[in-house]
Amino acid sequence: MTRGRRSVAFLCDVLALQVTGAAARIATQLFLEYVVQDHDAVLDGSSGALAGVLVPLALWLVVVLVTGQSIGDLAVELRYRGTRMPEMLARVLRWLGGVGGYLLLGLLPEPWSGLATLFALGAVVLVFVTKRGRGLPGILSAQHLTDARERQSE
Secondary structure (H helix, E strand, C coil): CCHHHHHHHHHHHHHHHHHHHHHHHHHHHHHHHHHHCCHHHHHHCHHHHHHHHHHHHHHHHHHHHHHCCCHHHHHHCEEEECCCCCHHHHHHHHHHCCHHHHHHHHCCCCCHHHHHHHHHHHHHHHHHHCHHHCHHHHHHHCCEEEECCCCCCC
């Protein structure tokens, strides 16, 4: 497991997060304009902005709970394994240590939402200083990072 591969997974999550958020914002704005016909809400933009956060937040939670992997992990075939805590708890903690934590912090009012940037910077640093690049998700879930293609006995 290389840190480069872990970094690619991280970048895949960021890219997918941006695309998903933008699609949710656009879809919400189109819905408000053409279905609800609330032009003022479209101009305000807050509903679209909120959808741009809530949709990816929910999507990543579902994907991590179902697969145990983030979208970036799935893209480069990484998996977190080996913990003594219940698997579902480990998966929630993984989500909170990744995209979930970042997006939740971003929902805080100013100036607290700036903590999301510090969280992201810390996440990048932890990829390079933790064993095998397991980062914050691995620390919180007490799991180690493995190649998803390898057969593991758990």
